[in-house]
Amino acid sequence: MSSAMARMALAGYRLAGVALYPLAGPYLAFRAMKGKEDRSRRLERLGYASQPRPRGPLVWVHSASVGETLSILPLIRELRRREIYVVLTTGTVTSAALVEARLGDEVIHQYVPIDVKFPIKRFLSYWKPDASITAESEIWPTTVAELARRRVPQIRVNARISDRSFSRWHNHAKVAEALFDKMALVVAQSDLDAERFRDLGAWPVIVSGNLKSDTDPPPCDELLLEKYKAEIGDRKTWAAISTFDGEEKAAATVHRALKAKNGQLTIIVPRHPDRADAIEAMLKEEGLAVARRSRNDELTPETDIFLGDSIGEMGLYLRLTEIAFVGRSLTNEGGQNPLEPAMIGCAVLTGPNIQNFRDAYQHLVRKGGARMVKDVEMLAKAVHYLLITDPARAKMVEAGTDAMEDLRGALGKTIKALEPYINPLTVTARLQPKVAAAGNIR
Structure with a gap:
């Protein structure tokens, strides 16, 4: 596939999303009936915010699943220690419950908007993130393109890519290159993951180890x-x-x-x-x-x-x-x-x-x-x-x-790699007048 065909394929993906957008509401309502969406908050999936944006530097952190969310809890806490606000998006009801239990009002939780032009633009226009940090493996083309258009640094942490995903991306190398080269930084779990991200067009790529090894043991009553x-x-x-x-x-x-x-x-x-x-x-x-x-x-x-x-x-x-x-x-x-x-x-x-x-x-x-x-x-x-x-x-x-x-040690390596992006935000945050972020809105 040529570069021109890759651009056409990505444009077709975005246009298909726009064409199917009128069905998004009924689809989310159906998922809510099945218990797979939070009925009271499903508008968040369309990019509508349910909480006010706090004043000051803000990083959008996304983790799709429970496992990914657990892996980045220490990183989120480090961002908050530096007085940087975090809007954390997840994709499942289960992971949302985990965020509430583990982080409470330390972060602003929203459900991730679907990867369609209107919800993504709505989400980004409201939250105006200074950087985007995604855990592990998800790649959403419309989100990547819109963040790049707004020049928001896109960083992947604890990044891994499975055998099947790598084979699929490798078979569409030009599409992969058009997406992966928009990443400002990839912090990979292993040497093999790093090599694969580089092969697909990401740069720079460093290896940190698995952030899950630096998490605390799961608590219990x-x-x-x-x-x-x-x-x-x-x-x-x-x-x-x-x-x-x-x-x-x-x-x-x-x-x-x-x-x-x-x-x-x-x-x-x-x-x-x-x-x-x-x-x-x-x-x-x-x-x-x-x-x-x-x-x-x-x-x-x-x-x-x-x-x-x-x-x-x-x-x-x-x-x-x-x-x-x-x-x-x-x-x-x-x-x-x-x-x-x-x-x-x-x-x-x-x-x-x-x-x-x-x-x-x-x-x-x-x-x-x-x-x-x-x-x-x-x-x-x-x-x-x-x-x-x-x-x-x-x-x-x-x-x-x-x-x-x-x-152990992946967290320290990840923080060091992120310093060029988060140190300026830390300085800005500490110069801002202190305004408390609102708690979760239900």
């Missing part, structure tokens, strides 16, 4: 933790976390295979809690007794599965066990973040499909904090071995903790 520990008593436990379709059934199969030997409690935490009803029905068809966190069910000696169908309580579930299988790796592809269970003190198990977190897993496996299983049978054997072999489990937990210490 200590009273709830003690309550559930008392209900579990001396039963052995293991957890399957961040699971996707098919992996809950795999966890049920493991549970049934080991129940007679260990009498264990199995904790299942689906990546998308809105699937909990379907998961519970499947588990009951398997003849298993299920307690759900969302119903505050008691964990009795007869409970087979504790279904963690709540938002923002991963810290609770992980503190109830020392063995964690991390999903989207056995029956799905890409993997999920293994760093949280490692930092809390869990021996980590994973399936083979971990392309999105390759570096983190390689380090954990090399240090002895994680083990890969190829199928359900191998998962059952690994869980059984760790349940009955305290020294082996303790050795994996200690190795995971050591691995996490090795990985």
Whole structure:
């Protein structure tokens, strides 16, 4: 594809967005009926602000998912420490709930506007960001073009690009170059990610490591933790976390295979809690007794599965066990973040499909904090071995903790890379009269 054809393709994308824009309202209303949009705030997706813009320097930070939001919490707090305002956009109801729980009024939260000319222009004209920082991997062509037109520096932090995404972009190299060369800076997670961003036209690109390794362990309610520990008593436990379709059934199969030997409690935490009803029905068809966190069910000696169908309580579930299988790796592809269970003190198990977190897993496996299983049978054997072999489990937990210490430092490298962009804003902010930002508007 030539450069001219790439420009035509991007122009066609923008025109298609404009043509379909009249359908945006009904589409968002439909998603709200399904629980996938916040009904009271869906106008934010069309670029309408629900809060006043504070006076002073402001950075637009975007993180699409819960994982990405967690990874940049320390960076956001550093911006606020420098008295720079942050409007943080996310794409899901779940991530919005996390922002409210973890950051409260430290930031201004908005739902990200859809990637169409009118909402994006409306959003940028109102908020007038001095810089744009996006976490990890999303690329939205209309947003990139409009930010470039307004000469707003576009920075990507904790940036990664999966095998599939890189192949797709590489097959459309000129389109990629037209977008990636508009980035002012890319701070990549790994050398491989950095090489891929450079190949696609980004410059400059530096490597920081994974920001998730510098986050604090996910918190939990200590009273709830003690309550559930008392209900579990001396039963052995293991957890399957961040699971996707098919992996809950795999966890049920493991549970049934080991129940007679260990009498264990199995904790299942689906990546998308809105699937909990379907998961519970499947588990009951398997003849298993299920307690759900969302119903505050008691964990009795007869409970087979504790279904963690709540938002923002991963810290609770992980503190109830020392063995964690991390999903989207056995029956799905890409993997999920293994760093949280490692930092809390869990021996980590994973399936083979971990392309999105390759570096983190390689380090954990090399240090002895994680083990890969190829199928359900191998998962059952690994869980059984760790349940009955305290020294082996303790050795994996200690190795995971050591691995996490090795990985720290990404935040400092990221802040240093951002200094040319945020230092001037810090100076301006500290010269501004102090005006409090408004809290969240509901």
